[in-house]
Amino acid sequence: MPTTIHDVAKKLNLSITTVSRALDGYDDVADQTRQLVIETANKMGYAPNRAARQLRRQKTDTIGFILPSIAQRFDEPFFTEFISGLGEELSRKNFDLLVSNAPSAEGERNLYHRWVNSHKVDGFILNRVRRHDWRVNYLAQSGLPFVGLGKSHDGIDYPHVRIEGAEVYLRLVKHIREHRFSRFAFIGGPNDLIIQIERLRWFKSALQKCGLEVGQYNIVSTDMSSTGGYEAACTLLSGATTPDALLCVNDQTAYGVLHAAHEHGFSVGTDMAIAGFDGLRASYHTQPPLTTLGIPVSDVAHQLVLMLLSKINSQLPEAREIVIKPELRIRASTGG
């Protein structure tokens, strides 16, 4: 049986009110008393019962992250880094992180409903935002605070982090051109994903600025897994005229593409250029090391947490949008 506030009060012959207020730092308790309370509370190993506090305060000091059901496979290091970043910042603020992964689209919906209705979290962090995202609409209507990595086109205003990669994408394409690669292809993800929409736009725009054509057939769609990338690249590289510069929507996809390229006998970096997006740590150790556009995943997670917490603690808008520019990391996979 853990010690309760009653135990502490009894031992000191004080009321539970005083103990509570002493620990919470109210100024209507004598310094001497406060010292005593804090000491004995520590000595007795007292920690407030979370459920009782939540019930009384009507907040949970917990925020929720539900892994989107598109990422069924869940083998993406991106999420590990992201979740880790969330956890870091949250624990610094004495908040907890409740995670769950949705088994299906329907299951995902249920999870959100349950967590909202049963008051389980004070707010949500969204990831893999879609063009029209029911989560955004649902949460906005429910009134629960939330922030997102990416902004949906639903006309709803919410604090978010946005990646601005147009400029750096142009630099990437120019760099690849300098190494005499010219037949570009884009290995993308689901079409309604914000990151897909944006990254594909940057790709197209960069090619255009370099005076290159991009045929529709050179833009393929995957589920953004390594296997998805592998399969897409296999078909792409089996055609008569094959592309020689494969730009991927994320690093994960690029891993599969690398595999396929090797299997088809290409020498990546000389015969062919391959690049990713995200800058996962693992990308440094691929063979050859992968050129990629690095996003400071942990920082992004930190920022999202900070935005969410300030939204929770007050209604003040603070920063509505944080813009982050990726970093071009040139490695051997594009000729170095």
Place this chain on the structure above:
Amino acid sequence: MPTTIHDVAKKLNLSITTVSRALDGYDDVADQTRQLVIETANKMGYAPNRAARQLRRQKTDTIGFILPSIAQRFDEPFFTEFISGLGEELSRKNFDLLVSNAPSAEGERNLYHRWVNSHKVDGFILNRVRRHDWRVNYLAQSGLPFVGLGKSHDGIDYPHVRIEGAEVYLRLVKHIREHRFSRFAFIGGPNDLIIQIERLRWFKSALQKCGLEVGQYNIVSTDMSSTGGYEAACTLLSGATTPDALLCVNDQTAYGVLHAAHEHGFSVGTDMAIAGFDGLRASYHTQPPLTTLGIPVSDVAHQLVLMLLSKINSQLPEAREIVIKPELRIRASTGG
């Protein structure tokens, strides 16, 4: 304001007791009434307030997982798969998963204390168990249920999953020998980690059975990250007589080792054999694809959850130990 049980009761002119019992499936409420209650509760979007229920029931329906502080970098796909497995099984049982990552050894200790004292979780799942593990001692003494992946040598009995890899390790070594590799080295992790102890033992025993010597200098210790593996391999491969068969304590380490091998001009699979352990999905897409001993990470996580829940719900011992044998997955990195 979410709807409470009072709202439902008032709308139906029933007592909250009856509503509560109807929803909980007690048999002292008329079928007709129950139907009505369930219907209107659904229609009103009622979900029991978690905090209130927890407070009254004295359980949280939440289990905790704290990422060990050794894995600071947190970029290991192993954990993503593992956490995902935990989440899957838990949500199936209507439990939640609270995660946190410890910033330091001290921070880790504090987290456990806080979660235990404030009654935040009904149980813990341990990972990266050490030979002498304070977590095991602390939790056992606190009386909170817990299970672990691996068993510490503290003489404390707790339900756990154990990997039994001696036999399959021998098969791995034999396979590598058949491809004419003979100078073995082991790229391991911290010395007091159970997985390091076990895997190193299997390594040594397999070599012995094949009539091979293993010099002490051919066993190196890393932090089990890709970078750790990279650095260890770099020193190893800079020596006068270099090993030609590098067996790694896990896949993550092997990724770095692969990188180092390529950098030193070796052709992995012909000049040199490299193998991992864990069977991460990503290992299929390395160059060359990595030979590894596969562990069904999701299954392991499921089993751990089941053991923990049965421990929580009753004191019955059920299964005290589940033994799992890795699967030998031969790929090109050891000559195919």
Place this chain on the structure above:
DNA sequence: TAAAATTCCCAAAACGTTTTGGGAAATATC
């Protein structure tokens, strides 16, 4: 028909906090 058993429901207590609205003692002000 009376007693016993069953069916269906409910009022009140409890879980462990925080917050409200004072109130007694000590100190300061006139």
Place this chain on the structure above:
DNA sequence: GATATTTCCCAAAACGTTTTGGGAATTTTA
């Protein structure tokens, strides 16, 4: 010396459930 102010503390209510211990109808049994 009397009043006003400050200092320090506390009893009780509240948060939204679940559980306890009946109790009033209704049905069955004798």
